[in-house]
Amino acid sequence: MLKKLGILGLSAFLLVSMAGCGMVKYDPTTGGNGEIDLGDDTQAGETLNPEKDMTGTLKIGIPNVVSHTNAINAFIDSFKVKYPNIEVTVEKFDMNNYKTRISQTASAATALNDPSRMFDVFWLAQDYVNEWYDLGLLANLEPFFEKDDTISKDDLADQIISCSSVDGKMYMMPRDYNQVVMYYNRDMFDAADVNYPTSAMSAEAFQKMLVQLRDGLLETDEVNDYGVPYADGVANIIDCNIKWDSLAWPLLKSFGGQVVDETGEVVFDSDENLKALQFWTSLTNDSKGGTRLAIKIEQGGSNPGNQFRMQQAAIYFQSRAVISDIVQDVTLAGQQYHGIKNLGVCALPNFGGTYTVGGGASGYAMYGKAAHVSEAWQFLKHVVSVEGQNAYSDTGDCVPVRKDLLQDKDAVWRHPKALADVLPKNFKHDAFVEHMDAYASTRDFYQYVPFKAQSMVLAKIEEAFNEASSAGSEQILRGVLWSKAENMKELIRQAKG
Amino acid sequence: MTEENVQTRAKPSVPQRLWKWIRHDWGCYVFLSPMIIGFFIFTAYPVITSLIYSFTDYNGIYYTAFGFENYAKIFDFSDMGLGVGVFRSFGITFAWALVSIPLGLVLSFLLALLASKEIKGIGVIRLLYYAPTIIPSIAISFIWADVFRSDGIANQFLALFGLPASLWLEGEGTAFLTLILTGVWGIGGNMIMWLAALRSIPPELYEAASLDGSGRLSNLFRITVPLCTPMIFFNLINAMIAALQAFDVYAMVGHGPNESLYFISIRIYETAFGGSNQYGLACSLGWLMFVVIALLTAILFKTNHWVNYGDES
Numbered sequence: 001m002l003k004k005l006g007i008l009g010l011s012a013f014l015l016v017s018m019a020g021c022g023m024v025k026y027d028p029t030t031g032g033n034g035e036i037d038l039g040d041d042t043q044a045g046e047t048l049n050p051e052k053d054m055t056g057t058l059k060i061g062i063p064n065v066v067s068h069t070n071a072i073n074a075f076i077d078s079f080k081v082k083y084p085n086i087e088v089t090v091e092k093f094d095m096n097n098y099k100t101r102i103s104q105t106a107s108a109a110t111a112l113n114d115p116s117r118m119f120d121v122f123w124l125a126q127d128y129v130n131e132w133y134d135l136g137l138l139a140n141l142e143p144f145f146e147k148d149d150t151i152s153k154d155d156l157a158d159q160i161i162s163c164s165s166v167d168g169k170m171y172m173m174p175r176d177y178n179q180v181v182m183y184y185n186r187d188m189f190d191a192a193d194v195n196y197p198t199s200a201m202s203a204e205a206f207q208k209m210l211v212q213l214r215d216g217l218l219e220t221d222e223v224n225d226y227g228v229p230y231a232d233g234v235a236n237i238i239d240c241n242i243k244w245d246s247l248a249w250p251l252l253k254s255f256g257g258q259v260v261d262e263t264g265e266v267v268f269d270s271d272e273n274l275k276a277l278q279f280w281t282s283l284t285n286d287s288k289g290g291t292r293l294a295i296k297i298e299q300g301g302s303n304p305g306n307q308f309r310m311q312q313a314a315i316y317f318q319s320r321a322v323i324s325d326i327v328q329d330v331t332l333a334g335q336q337y338h339g340i341k342n343l344g345v346c347a348l349p350n351f352g353g354t355y356t357v358g359g360g361a362s363g364y365a366m367y368g369k370a371a372h373v374s375e376a377w378q379f380l381k382h383v384v385s386v387e388g389q390n391a392y393s394d395t396g397d398c399v400p401v402r403k404d405l406l407q408d409k410d411a412v413w414r415h416p417k418a419l420a421d422v423l424p425k426n427f428k429h430d431a432f433v434e435h436m437d438a439y440a441s442t443r444d445f446y447q448y449v450p451f452k453a454q455s456m457v458l459a460k461i462e463e464a465f466n467e468a469s470s471a472g473s474e475q476i477l478r479g480v481l482w483s484k485a486e487n488m489k490e491l492i493r494q495a496k497g
Numbered sequence: 498m499t500e501e502n503v504q505t506r507a508k509p510s511v512p513q514r515l516w517k518w519i520r521h522d523w524g525c526y527v528f529l530s531p532m533i534i535g536f537f538i539f540t541a542y543p544v545i546t547s548l549i550y551s552f553t554d555y556n557g558i559y560y561t562a563f564g565f566e567n568y569a570k571i572f573d574f575s576d577m578g579l580g581v582g583v584f585r586s587f588g589i590t591f592a593w594a595l596v597s598i599p600l601g602l603v604l605s606f607l608l609a610l611l612a613s614k615e616i617k618g619i620g621v622i623r624l625l626y627y628a629p630t631i632i633p634s635i636a637i638s639f640i641w642a643d644v645f646r647s648d649g650i651a652n653q654f655l656a657l658f659g660l661p662a663s664l665w666l667e668g669e670g671t672a673f674l675t676l677i678l679t680g681v682w683g684i685g686g687n688m689i690m691w692l693a694a695l696r697s698i699p700p701e702l703y704e705a706a707s708l709d710g711s712g713r714l715s716n717l718f719r720i721t722v723p724l725c726t727p728m729i730f731f732n733l734i735n736a737m738i739a740a741l742q743a744f745d746v747y748a749m750v751g752h753g754p755n756e757s758l759y760f761i762s763i764r765i766y767e768t769a770f771g772g773s774n775q776y777g778l779a780c781s782l783g784w785l786m787f788v789v790i791a792l793l794t795a796i797l798f799k800t801n802h803w804v805n806y807g808d809e810s
Binding site for chain 1: 556557558559560561570573576577578579582642646647664667669751752754755756767770771772773774775
């Protein structure tokens, strides 16, 4: 009998403990939707613009990636000049688990009703904004902008504000502008005796140049910085991850393709998207002496940059955020890479007829129930301030989000101290902001897709490129597009249901 | 001794009995406590919590409603419901179980028959067949993905003989068959179990059967197989549960071409962690899968009259 009582007691304990764990019902009146009450003007003034000697704490969460660490260190170092008595702690998570860990931390903070368990500020990419807004993780920054006279949204580029907003309200403070560019190794072009690329090239001209480059590299006797002859070492001409939404979606769009149209109809299985896939597979399937014009996903394309760094590929599609890794000697995952000594850059060519380039922003958000609102706001303001942007720009990895700095020829981002000795003198920084008006991001069609289905629809685009990678015929490519379109329809229907 | 005293001694108070119980068995409970506490924290609590979540639209942070909405969605076969997708996943999972379980059992049994022969070098053969099972299944998944990619080793092998390349895991019509091919890799684990069962069969039975003129085939079906039925049943139960929980393929090829390998466990994972944060719905799918496995296991136990437990029956 006593043993049964003991078991019942333990079970009761279990049930009681459960009542307090995890299960929190959404209550819009308690600020669960990211609306932070700033109080009256006096209270708001103290929160938004505290004294410079204010003391406080600030907890920040970021991915454990070198470029993120460099960025946050630059921001914090310059922030401490303004607010020396605010203690900043940074916690880093593996990039693969980053989204989950942030959600889990917020879940624990919500369940235990202890906002201090969650980060006051955390990094996010533009693709996360809708999902985390839907979870109520992000603070609406509009009231802050409205009540704080020391900052204006007008200082920021329109494209960047768009990337940071949901329904016209900003939920992310942008850190930098990311536009995909074409990095190239000038030494490899010189070795192959081919002219450097330009953004004015048509798809045909670009493809022709790739063939010339391959032929030239396979015939030259010159060796790369690793001591390997180009003719033996070159594996692909283009190194990139075509599944990356900043490449995949603009490629489709440049051919006139769409994913979901304005009426919410899935139109992924279109002739335009087929042409885009055919164009790309024509590069990945064009092999001579084992050297392809573009890397296949399954042969390293999902982990791009390594072949370019190893000087086994001459061209690399990426954004500014990785430039310091490319031009400096680095060790990544145990592999030592020499920096590319003679790096060139230009905007992407026109692939499909309608010039389109992948672009967007990443940034930092304030937690919807932040424990240290004033400190968090000061930090976010600092991120987009001239001082903050210049501090980050000095690392070399930043294209600023402020209009005044973007076009300023003398701005720090065009002359970063950290890369002063490694970037060629005539390095074309304008390439990172060229055709900004033609930028495309997944938010183009996200607006027609329910929040719950957005990331899964994106996953279907990735799968389409994955499966197309090994498809040889038009029939198979059509089949891939059709099946993914059907999957998308089902996902959207269910999300609406 | 008064009547009152007798009653008091006969029925000690609850605290006294509890103290006596603890004093008598405390050592046992101290040693058991890590397991008991661990069971409650890591098994009972998540199981009960997931059951409660399954009645909510919990998204990892909060829920807004409590009810049978998730289960209604799962059994809704209209365009807006999940029924068609979920039952397609169950269909793929059952198809996998129906093919892979008999194939695995029969092949591993035949292998065990071969490996049970006391011939020179048989130890090496046993080791070679068993060795693959010590490699983590996730690592094997990545290896198979590499072997069966369009210009992987499998197609290179075909090319050696002038044969055309196959799509293997990348073709809708070939993905399932390729997956079955990869399943053969793990038969070494079952082989060891069969070997144990084969060795437990008394040799006198075979000797007596030989004297009666029984041949090898007759021995196999009249002695070996009947006496191995407990092991067949054990392997069958384990293989069924493992097959219905198949997930390793996700690392190999995701959902497969046109979702041809979209197993139910993969659907559960994607529902929770695929980006839509539908943890409540994933829990309800998980419970549905649990009920299906429990029912099938119960049916197997109820119909296990064919299992020969020797004299016990």
